[in-house]
Amino acid sequence: MMLVLLAALLCVFGSWVFTNLYRHALKQTPRQALLWYFMTAVTSGIAIWCTHFIAILAYQPDAPVSFDLGLTFASLLIAILGCTLGILIAGMFRFWITTIIGGVILGLAISAMHYTGMVAYRVEVMIHWDENYLIASVVFAMLFATFTLFFGAQNGKFTTLNMTLTFAAAIIGLHFTGMAAFHVTPTNLMAGHSNPAEFKLLALVIAGTAALIVLGGLFTYFIENRTRMENIDELRQARDEARNASRAKSEFMSVLSHELRTPLTIINGYASFLTNLKGHTIAKLKPNEPITKVHFDDLGDQTERYGGRIKSAGDHLLTIINELLDYTSIELNSIKLNRTSFQAGDLLAELQEQFQGLAREKQSSLEIEFDEFNVFADRGRCKQILINLLGNALKFSSASSIRMRARMIDDTCRLEVEDNGCGMPAEDLERIFQAFIQAETATRSAEGGTGLGLAISKKLAAAHDGDIGVESTVGVGTKFTVDLPECASVIVAEKALAAA
DSSP states (O other), X not given: OHHHHHHHHHHHHHHHHHHHHHHHHHTSOHHHHHHHHHHHHHHHHHHHHHXXXXXXXXXXXXXXXXXXXXXXXXXXXXXXXXXXXHHHHHHHHOOHHHHHHHHHHHHHHHHHHHHHHHHHEEESEEEEEOHHHHHHHHHHHHHHHHHHHHHHTOOOTTHHHHHHHHHHHHHHHHHHHHHHTEEEEESSOOTTOOOOTHHHHHHHHHHHHHHHHHHHHHHHHHHHHHHHHHHHHHHHHHHHHHXXXXXXXXXXXXXXXXXXXXXXXXXHHHHHHHHHHXXXXXXXXXXXXXXXXXXXXXXXXXXXXHHHHHHHHHHHHHHHHHHHHHHHHHHTTOOOOOEEEEEHHHHHHHHHHHHHHHHHHTTOEEEEEEOSEEEEEEHHHHHHHHHHHHHHHHHHSOOSEEEEEEEEETTXXXXXXXXXXXXXXXXXXXXXXXXXXXXXXXXXXXXOOOSOHHHHHHHHHHHTTOEEEEEEETTTEEEEEEEETTOEEEOHHHHHHHHO
């Protein structure tokens, strides 16, 4: 009884593994599916054969029993080859007629394996076969094997369960119906005869070996399926990133068109005023009124005012174009650094003077703190990084206080821009360094911008083998930190003074 239960458990487990492997193979490309169909056939063939063999060992007639090893091995090959043919026909073509043909072949493979194994089962008795049970067992196997493959082609909620149970029914039904057709009549009955107890041990060894092989197939399925799911996740993530990048570029083009149109409109407008300024001035004169120095001074004042506005708009336009060219150059890895030695404090003082006017307009105080050390880096690019960070703080943060710092940490130059403004939410911190992206702030639409400043700054820092970090709390403020490793050194004069 124990061996019968062992055979049934192995059959159900093997059928479940067969179901998963077969359904997985159906999802593959034709070339990949071939390997999975063969693995499915080998797994199912071994599960079928071991179920049969263990169940046969459980059958203990009161007579000597032996096995023909050649036929026993042949029954295993029949199971594997028949399963391979049936599974390939049903899986590769996927028509209802090929599913039926595949199911019939699969059922015949189970039957042929069983009855070849029965021929290999040698017992010293008279044997009689009941043809009705024999035919019924073959029909039973073909019918349930066909239903199994039909279930495999569906995608219902209970498909895996239905396929597992029908395939297990095909194997178990065939075996026990076939055994019902097998009748023995003892000839020289040996009183008290019993077959060797080693048969039970042999059954356990076969069951263990089969379980390991089936588990190997299942393990391969799980590993491949997990890898496939990870690839799907990566592809989905790449798709989302591409979609977000496309959306960001579309938004960028919309912003860029506005950013370019605004200064160009100003330039064209004031250029038109300058073109017609002389005519407008003369038209305002009374008949025979001469042009005096007063008219000339008024004309010059207007010209200077209009020219200043044209220059301001031109500078804005030039900044946008430079950002675009810079980003394109960096993307093509054609950025070149001109490293020189300069004092960090001098750079901060220069930027403080440059942005003092804008800071007053924004009602912000701009302060600097620095250690006395030299920086060996591209001064222009470092200035560009700080201009982007400082400009963003003044335009977008609504801060009342902004500090720039330069510190020397070992041989690393650390530059900081900190404000006490509106801050940014955590989700924005993960995306602000992406090209064409701006954090959502209340003043964003009013201040404009291309969304390339931080992306360029991060790449410039990376070109110095450094990086930019950001810390921010909504309602508290934001701090950007630029680390440039192996770029800082103590000023030579200070070293000499210390030595003296």
